Amino acid sequence: MVDVPVGAIDADNPNTPIEEAYQLFFPPVKMTTSGSEIKSTTPLTSMLWNEMKLNLDIDDNAMGSCADLKLAIQLQGITDNSIQELENDVANRNNVSVDQLYSDFIKEDDNEVKALTQKLMPVIKASYRESKMLRQQNPTAEEAYVSYIVRSDEDTNDEQNDQWYKVQVTKSGSKVERRTFDVTSELVDPQLIEHVVTYTAENSDLSYTREYSLRRETEGNQESIENLPFKCSIKQTIEETHKLYANSWLYYVVTNQSATKQESEMDVCLNYDVGGDDYEQTVEVMAVDNSQNQGTVIIGHRFHYDQYKANAAWVDVDPTLNNVNGNLLESFVHIDPDFRENEGYGSLFWVRSKAEFSSNESSQVITIKYSDDVWFKETDYDDGSTVYECSESEFGEWNVCGYQRAFANKYKVLNDDRLPVLKALATYSQ
Template identity: 35%
Template structure:
């Protein structure tokens, strides 16, 4: 099968009047805003594929989600109206290609194995082109970033729109993923969103061909893992090919399988290296399990992380725990403690049963939000104590966390949450960040994150509503330039 799958989107906006019969103005209801997405699904041209706007981020076509069935030439039309009209930029677009769909390149042989392609929420990606191409590359990107989105509790376009404080993290994570995928496959970030068929880019076409068996296998195994975990907010399997080794800065040729299960209070991610035909496991690469809870005005998270160290040919186990105050209307600055330790372990069972060991380092943190309704982050600080642990009693709390309450962490209120402060509080090093959100119009905004480090380095990143960003650096917080970030 010649893979040429792309989804070409054009957006038009208008007002649709819902009125009575006979053109009588007496019965006309208020106009409702409607946005229309028109596009083409191409694998040849696909007839019989379902295209929908995934408003609740579950990867499934649910009642009420705008949808269209592609015609003989792969055309479709989605109309989003009312409260859903703003979801065009905030919800992923999914193309379900079912068994029996017709590829115009090979109409005598209907598609034998179903698969799914996705274009991430437009607000998150770097591309500001009105035409969106849904390809294996955009699907790979979505497979990577959706875990970040679900981890932060965003499971709808409405949640992504409202969680402005979380968008800062998501937007930066997407940029990181874009660069990682581009580096992995030795392509440009811009080409992730391009039409490699129209551009006659043989390298990207061949890459798409190479990825299709993995995408199809991922799709089939995702359905199985979702059936086994009906209570999960997100469960998926992702097979991917690794082209580049960042540590050795050398090309590689390896396949991996990622399995992720995200529940209300637990996140599990398991990565294995697999054989080139994707059928057999070679070795465990990483196993991460995070358990979290909230009570008595505090949040607690314990994470175990077992990863294979190629240079030592053995596994490293990291145990991280965080206890932090939850914001209150009368106390919008909250304090927290993070403890981390590392050891050598041979398997997951030994690692997961570990506690933070005696050779650990500690971070003390503050977070200030602007109100209980928005809870938009205003400032954050982190003080790192590598040698001199400040609160040795606030460690290994999983078995006694229920005995703690929010007030117990008020002992940290000596920490300054001000971005303008430069106090170290006895820390080996520190980091401070300031978050700003500027609303230009209903759908036009700029988010700015300004960071400074005890080393004297400053960084400022601006995220724009069209999905683009700009990062500048400084040595004094006054003179900024893009070039300074490369020094």
């Protein structure tokens, strides 16, 4: 992080000292004698870091053992992959290459990147100024910052990318509060579109997250944002990991999602529970097997329930977990993690997935089957290409079918966020 103070000299305008302080962020890299890995600090690296802060889950707990350290080393690979995805995303949205994100555009006389960074400077300065104010308003918070994220093409309906999301984050103990505003290219007239308050808790068996969301549905809506109502929803997530054998793990996740209620204030939303009319529950069971005779295989099962069929014992549990007896393994040990199983366990419908990896990691195959006996297969190659296939039954013919809803990240049990973590768990079990 580089603090640029008032009075500093800008290489672009040496005769005009800096009149407003701001910060630039740069990625740490290993130094080499050739200097080949030296990266420049620019507004583009700062925009990249702003997105990293919002996407990476930073664990503040100290390492407690060599095992913790080993797992952390495996997770570094996940972080590297996340950064690469963010680099590509930021570069694509700004119509530059990843190398240009870190280039010395002044020395290289790159007018394209120079013009882009000049456009970004008001955002960098606003982020610094507003983060400083937010920290002053929340002196006891562990974290308090403001980031500006450029809106994607999907959000702007293919219009010119000159509008931003302003994201305001504060973290205090087990509470994280995030507000997202829609702002114009002049960074004025912020309109709140989402307010999320998250609480977390842990005990010896379980980890628990309770998320309150107050959101305006802006997608596909032509009305001005200030005229759109807020809708309140609550989501609870309970997770538990069990090591069965030397190379085998089970991972349980129960998610309860309330129906939406129209409200105008977060204080009202915070008084609601999930239980009641029209809530949904999903139970997920994932099995990680890293035995030497078959390589790494990861299985994922997801069962969908309504309020009439849900396991009520895991709805609206004590947010502190102080009075929670038992664990998920005891409640769902009857669920067979074998991919070949077709039992629904009383659910409305289910989906099962199996991820297999080639011995040299050159390809990854995810097979998906639904309770209505429709099958999908996604094969990802290390050159970045992907093949999507479909079949009407287990024994039907596989045909290239193009991208389907089943392949979307939000619908996959073994999605792009979860699968790297499970792969790291498999590596850790070796």
